[in-house]
Ligand code: HEM
């Protein structure tokens with residue numbers, strides 16, 4: 109009997125659904141993150157137009173001393189950073205494909221199969237997005253909007269800051285995968301590692317689409 | 328049989344093996360001991376509260392300390408006692424009930440436990456220094472913002488809850504994955520034991536409700552530490568923002584507290600009625616229904632704030648609606664006992680006690696689902712009576728029942744039935760003595776959260792009875808403690824199938840070996856062990872023939888009683904390594920939040936050093952953890 113039992117353990121990766129545990133867990137995690145961002149976005153929307161003093165997102169504001177504050181949001185610049193983040197999702201797909209198809213014709217030794225390049229590019233695009241955000245935040249502060257100024261400032265910086273923190277975590281995750289890839293090379297067996305990172309990354313992107321639409325585009 | 332001493336068949340002993348354990352059964356036991364400790368502590372706080380209120384115009388504690396006592400009593404009971412007691416059962420039982428060798432992420436499980444202990448300690452210690460949280464368990468902002476609550480009290484509460492939320496969320500991801508993905512072959516969703524089902528629903532509630540309070544707390548933390556305006560009325564903030572966010576979490580939270588107890592009695596009642604649960608499908612679907620509806624009733628806690636007739640009506644209707652799936656379960660349990668050959672064990676008494684007492688609490692709940700009635704009842708002792716009938720009469724009775732029922736499985740020995748019966752009747756009587764009069768004092772207008780009151784308002788006798796009841800409750804809990812500790816050493820030795828139950832956890836020895844199942848069973852019905860021993864009981868429920876099972880998947884064997892005492896090594900079962908990393912990560916996490924406290928004592932540099940230092944330690948440990956092999 110003991111030998112029959114020992115045999116069982118070559119199959120420790122049996123799961124009920126056939127999916128890896130980590131994949132199921134990341135979906136549960138993303139569900140939870142949805143509620144997190146929903147709470148942040150709802151608060152932003154509830155507080156829209158409720159600020160007593162400016163500056164405001166879409167309208168100019170003149171303070172009692174006659175100083176005029178421009179509308180804060182700079183849609184052209186943020187459209188660029190949104191584009192950058194969207195492109196990063198595309199590149200992420202290529203990174204996953206490169207790892208999954210390692211060694212297959214069309215991928216072996218080609219540009220398409222260069223997972224290191226695609227992982228690095230995803231991280232770089234994410235970092236670029238964060239650069240845009242840093243620029244955006246500092247210029248808002250120069251224009252007179254801080255986290256203390258009014259309800260808009262508090263809810264805007266908290267919401268986008270939370271998203272930025274998620275992007276930062278994603279970039280670190282990507283860099284970790286990249287370093288593994290450089291050290292020992294990611295094989296199709298490791299595709300799951302890249303897969304769950306990609307799921308997270310796409311989720312963070314989708315959240316940004318929601319934020320860009322609801323916060324920036326809708327007046 | 329009763330002469331051989333039951334020694335746990337764990338291969339390791341010693342305190343270090345507990346600190347580094349990743350075994351779900353040991354973590355479950357740790358949860359149980361710790362949560363029982365916090366339960367006693369919260370009970371003592373309640374004792375002081377009732378001592379103070381026993382008679383009019385008493386000054387045993389100051390108004391300020393009284394505020395800390397009721398805040399910490401509520402917070403402790405909800406977050407440090409009932410939730411972790413449920414978690415003890417999630418940990419211990421879920422893998423056993425679904426035929427798995429462990430949870431999906433054993434180390435994450437250890438992490439959840441350590442975050443809970445350290446976070447609980449973090450929140451509890453300040454009461455000894457007169458700086459415990461004092462804003463009520465629901466911490467209404469703006470009352471809890473800096474201008475109105477300037478001490479460290481609320482900081483401990485905000486950080487503490489944030490920390491505990493992380494513990495619950497990590498555990499919830501773990502159990503969702505475990506239940507979805509680690510079921511033995513043939514253990515289809517609709518064959519899962521009801522406790523596992525109710526736990527499954529609870530994990531979804533945790534995953535969806537906790538982020539909402541996390542954000543509410545983040546806002547409060549930012550307001551207090553970084554000067555944001557979320558709850559700053561002068562800046563135009565909505566005074567109801569906190570209330571909405573809190574109760575969107577808060578109402579699902581009450582189902583997080585009760586559903587595990589519902590699950591436990593759904594195991595106990597069939598076992599001691601010796602027949603399958605009546606209307607299994609209905610019990611499961613009504614549990615899911617409660618989960619859904621639970622997100623649509625939060626504003627019944629806010630009828631008094633003036634939301635307007637439309638909102639009041641909608642929330643009144645949804646609240647009345649949620650009474651239906653809740654009531655349905657009561658009838659299922661009664662019908663389960665109907666015509667059964669009932670054994671009145673201590674566990675069974677507590678399960679029946681739950682049915683009786685929860686029903687009273689459910690009825691008062693439906694009473695204040697009507698806004699005009701609620702306007703009279705809200706913020707009075709009537710509401711206190713309601714939620715103690717559901718929480719004590721429901722959750723705690725169910726959990727006590729669960730402890731008597733599963734103690735033999737956990738320790739290998741039975742608890743004393745004699746002491747158990749004493750414990751039950753004392754608790755049952757004392758509980759009613761304590762909380763029933765609160766219906767009357769509440770109806771007579773006695774508000775919650777006052778530290779004393781004048782004589783001659785018709786409240787005196789009711790308060791005295793409540794306080795006497797509390798004394799008796801503390802006594803009856805002592806009976807339980809004696810029983811719990813004594814039985815550990817000298818209780819009667821229990822066989823694997825301690826009660827003649829029907830589910831998988833009873834097919835393995837008590838206490839289970841560290842690998843749980845020497846052979847993964849394949850399951851062909853809801854009560855596999857009864858199929859084996861009492862086929863007449865299960866002839867009415869659905870079965871699938873063994874040959875249609877895809878047994879090759881996991882080399883599973885038919886369900887049978889395991890008697891062996893082999894070690895994992897002898898059987899060739901790889902076990903996860905013990906590790907201290909989850910504890911280090913948990914400590915770093917708690918220190919990260921704790922460091923921020925120094926900002927309020929104007930030691931900015933200290934705050935940043937601790938917080939950033941521990942954050943780096945946390946990330947570092949996480950990397951070390953994720954790159955080291957599990958087994
Ligand atoms: C039949 C189902 C239930 C209904 C219809 C119901 C209804 C209500 C309503 C309307 C309130 C607000 C009363 C007020 O503040 O004026 C309330 C309060 C409360 N309920 Fe329930 N309830 C039910 C079940 C439960 C359960 C199962 C639990 C927990 C195990 C629970 C725990 C509480 C708590 C803790 C409060 C007070 C919160 C506070 O103000 O501190 N209820 N309930």
Ligand SMILES: [Cu+2]
Nearest residue numbers: 578581627628
């Ligand atoms: Cu409620």
